[in-house]
Amino acid sequence: MQIARAAAGLFARQGLRATRAEDIAQAAGIAPRTFYRYFATKEEAVAPLYAAGAERWMRALHEAPAELTVPEALELAVRHTLTPGAGVSAASWEWVRTLIRLAGSSPALGKVWAEVCHASERNLAGVLAGRLGEGSVDNVARSATGVGGAGGAGASGGSGSAGGAGGGGGAAGVPGVADVAGVADGVGAALAPELRFAAATASAAVRVAVEAWAAGEARPEGPDGPAALALRNLSALRDFPWGEVTGASRG
Numbered sequence: 001m002q003i004a005r006a007a008a009g010l011f012a013r014q015g016l017r018a019t020r021a022e023d024i025a026q027a028a029g030i031a032p033r034t035f036y037r038y039f040a041t042k043e044e045a046v047a048p049l050y051a052a053g054a055e056r057w058m059r060a061l062h063e064a065p066a067e068l069t070v071p072e073a074l075e076l077a078v079r080h081t082l083t084p085g086a087g088v089s090a091a092s093w094e095w096v097r098t099l100i101r102l103a104g105s106s107p108a109l110g111k112v113w114a115e116v117c118h119a120s121e122r123n124l125a126g127v128l129a130g131r132l133g134e135g136s137v138d139n140v141a142r143s144a145t146g147v148g149g150a151g152g153a154g155a156s157g158g159s160g161s162a163g164g165a166g167g168g169g170g171a172a173g174v175p176g177v178a179d180v181a182g183v184a185d186g187v188g189a190a191l192a193p194e195l196r197f198a199a200a201t202a203s204a205a206v207r208v209a210v211e212a213w214a215a216g217e218a219r220p221e222g223p224d225g226p227a228a229l230a231l232r233n234l235s236a237l238r239d240f241p242w243g244e245v246t247g248a249s250r251g
Contacts, residue, residue: 001052003028003038007045012098016043016106043108046099050113053096054120057081057206058127070131071238074202075231082206082227084220093220100214117207125191125199132195132245194245198237205233 006028010019021042025035039045060077068076084090103113209229218224 001048003030003035004046004048007042008049008095008099011046011102012095016102016109021045041108043106043112046109047112047116049099050103050116051120053081053210054116054123058120058124061124062127062130064131066131070128070198070242071234071240073131074234074237078206078227078230078234082210082230083225090220093226096210097214100211104211104215117203121200121203124203125196128199128202128245129191129195132242192245194241198240198242198245201240202234202237205236206230209233 003024007019007024010023010027019042021035021039022032024042024045025032028035035045039047057077060080061073064073064076084093100113103110209232210226213220213224213226213229216224220226222228
């Protein structure tokens with residue numbers, strides 16, 4: 001993560017084009033050969049920062065109370081990871097804004113962002129499979145009928161941000177995520193199509209919210225912040241037929 005932070009700082013201060021891999025290595029206090037041992041390009045160096053926020057969101061979803069419906073758990077996870085609060089300052093979100101904007105203007109960095117988002121989507125399907133598999137029948141039924149909703153999502157705040165410091169790429173560090181999803185072994189295709197679609201929709205709801213916020217000038221707090229935008233997007237999943245979704249493919 002030290003290399004990722006150094007790369008992000010240089011990208012923010014002097015721009016992506018003016019930053020060389022050697023500059024990142026120097027800022028991180030490592031030799032250039034060490035940099036290339038971990039990353040093939042300078043753009044790849046910030047992948048751990050992109051992935052950290054998604055990992056925190058999935059961790060929060062994985063650890064959400066079992067009695068919550070899936071929509072409630074998704075919204076709770078958003079509140080805990082996208083709302084500036086304990087451990088995450090508004091200034092940190094400005095770094096996020098810069099990195100997301102750079103991804104929109106640089107094809108190479110955009111590719112890194114897209115790859116991280118796609119991997120996170122597959123991991124999210126695994127987390128959802130775990131909740132549907134481990135939750136009670138009543139919980140699944142409540143999700144299907146829409147009982148509960150956003151009001152039961154819990155308190156806001158928590159730690160983490162879409163681009164904060166944290167673990168490496170993906171959600172492999174989240175207890176149970178890789179095992180439930182099977183994505184670490186490349187067997188994500190075994191998940192039911194409905195579950196994969198739900199994960200893609202939920203992932204897009206958050207990704208689009210963060211990208212839309214980053215494209216503007218709104219503060220990270222308030223009605224136009226990434227958390228508020230993501231919650232509005234996720235409202236589309238409240239009527240999703242969760243009772244018809246199972247973790248394993250029926251094929």
